[in-house]
Amino acid sequence: MDHTQKSILGPRLFVIAALAVAAWAMVYKTGVATSDEAGIVLHLPEEVADWRGVDLLFCPNRECGGQFFPAQLADPSTCPRCGSPLGNMNWAERSMLPADTGLVRKYYSRPGGRDDLHATIVLSGDDRSSIHRPQVCMTAAGNEITEERVIRIPLAGRDQPLEVMVMDMVKPVQREDGTPAIYPSYYAYWFVGKDRETASHIVRMVWMAYDRIFHGVSHRWAYIALSGGRVPGSGAHLQTIADFASQLHPALLKPE
Structure with a gap:
């Protein structure tokens, strides 16, 4: 597993052009068929390696x-x-979320209650607005994002690693006795479309626009999210994410 720090000096012109194309396609492109086909199954297994999952x-x-x-x-x-x-x-x-949004989630933990995390899949319905930048929801819920980076996770039987965006966050909370505290957490995610995966919201928007413009179809997209607590100053949660995601990924693939 390796990771790349997100740069604030990225290719701004590409971003602006990509968003302009995506916006044009979403608003003005006509004759687009809505497809029910998704890139994953809307299901989380009861077991992922030695993690055991329960519904919430x-x-x-x-x-x-x-x-x-x-x-x-x-x-x-x-x-x-x-x-x-x-x-x-x-x-x-x-x-x-729109009423036809698909959502499944489980709480997973390893023996002894270690490396516990929440796993969630959100799948868009006819209204594609179900899928958006998770940063919007995280900050709206009172979290402060302190760091973002993409980690690349090797997958068995595949040359291309899985890219996952990881956000480190902190949130003011109250203890049971009423005293203030800070809860450090993480939120990791990647997007999945038909035959496509990306950790970038912008890349997802570009692929959506491409399919609408050149193929006349709008596929259902999903995002998979993993979240949990972390130890400040430690990167142990990155390894937990990599271990879990590499084992979960095969269970999400649609049968050929």
């Missing part, structure tokens, strides 16, 4: 904000705090 349920009531494991509940369909129907999206996701 969320209360859609913003005032409640409950999050539960099904095994904790006598009735997994109802929030034990407020009585609202439970689902796999939290209140923010329910309010922001």
